[in-house]
Amino acid sequence: MRIVDKQQIVAHIDLDLAVQRIEEGFVAFSNGKVQVPPVQTFAFTGANGDCCVKSAFMEGSETFTVKVSTGFYDNPGKGLESNDGLVLVLSASNGQPLALLQDQGWLTCMRTALAGRIAARLLAPREVHAIGTLGTGTQARMQLEQLLPVTACRKVIVWGRSEAALESYRAFACALGFDVHTTTEPRRVAEGANLIVCTTPSRVALLDSEWVRPGTHITAVGADAPGKQELDPLLVARADRIIVDSIVQCRQYGEVSHALKAGLIEEAQLGEIGDLLDGRIVGRTSDDEITLVDLTGVAVQDAQIALCALQSLS
């Protein structure tokens, strides 16, 4: 079994190929061509941690994957990263373990950022005045990097709770060539930006519906587990187009779940990103529409980026 570490993966992965593979994965998933067993989850309440195991097999693929990702939120106080994880790649023809990708959670972060890139390419307004991000962490940074190829806009408005984190994000985004505006009021992001990415682990809505301007696109990636929420359910209901990665999963959690439970939207209003990529449903149809992509993370993304990482190394 081949063992690959994070540095090797980061140095060699072909991100354009990864985008293509993830798109193929979304399409296959929406066509019912992916085996995705129920996500396994653990809660380590005493240690303020959790773990999830996501596994997938895309029919026709030579491999399948089992991904383990952990989040232990007191780790930074011990000098460790909060997130860790790895991906196992096994042969779908003889069951033998082929590779262990010790990516420490990096592939999960990257496949999430690439899904944001795909969402923005499909649904962002033709003219982006400013990009907005909720959050200043790793995902907020990777999302911004991945927007570089899909918009010419180089202005970003970033919301965070801590001035120090905002200043750190400013330095990061400046180095990418952005004009950076920081704020501690989420309202300023909604009022100034028309391509917004929400990346926080918040458990209360941060963005009110009334703040958001017509024509805005929102990609929400933070609410990846039950109880998490970044958007006012009224904002979800106000969106003209709601796209999710997995209807089955977004019924249970994600931004859409809160609006469904409140009776503000119906499941029939939801479309899957795989169906949008495959041309079976339409995306944005006018400059004034508000579009929302709610991404909870589907195991087929893990399978496809892991395969791409391996192919990029060989």
Added chain:
Amino acid sequence: MRIVDKQQIVAHIDLDLAVQRIEEGFVAFSNGKVQVPPVQTFAFTGANGDCCVKSAFMEGSETFTVKVSTGFYDNPGKGLESNDGLVLVLSASNGQPLALLQDQGWLTCMRTALAGRIAARLLAPREVHAIGTLGTGTQARMQLEQLLPVTACRKVIVWGRSEAALESYRAFACALGFDVHTTTEPRRVAEGANLIVCTTPSRVALLDSEWVRPGTHITAVGADAPGKQELDPLLVARADRIIVDSIVQCRQYGEVSHALKAGLIEEAQLGEIGDLLDGRIVGRTSDDEITLVDLTGVAVQDAQIALCALQSLS
């Protein structure tokens, strides 16, 4: 992360400690102190293979485990073993991967055999006239080895379909010191033995109720997935005491599931091995009782034997 191969595990594991750990695991499981997310399963129909992912965390443990096991039944024709697999051990205090046990499925076989040992110790008749086994493969051999410490009986009657496999088993069991009788009729096992272990992947009942003698104990380990069956449901219903590893799991598959579905037994008749070990339910109460232990394999066994394997190596 420590990487350990099968040879190291087999050479160093302390099996008496493993029995103790597995017993602790069964007790904790029946006390509701183990997080066992739903088993993930894949079917690779084109390749005649399957995979399951079993994960567990026993409260209070410093670690948790994710086990991947595969079965690809055309592998022998390619010069490969049918079964493969590995176990990941992660820290329950910070989420970091601690060890990868590349046991190629050996730990799963062994924890199953040790559960058979525990079952026989708890429920076998006081005087074992002969041990019977259905099946001649790896599990039938490991079960026989693990009965050595719990019974003085050194006579075995083994059923198999192939004379070559039976002769191979004979050589194996002779080397362990057994008087070996082989047969191609399951009836002979039931008529001659009063401690029977069923280890085949059969999908039809092999043992009829009327053949089995009063006082017999049966441990059934073959039916570990939907559709598998080794015992006549009437035999399950005839048993005076039915013990399972997990009531939740045995409702879905295992010998007991067939008898439940046929309405021949009620769930209230079932007891868990963890409750028996903990003294909350009784086992055999007379020499004439037929006792049955139905083992489908619970993830806490994997967690506990993996921990034991690591402790034995350090």
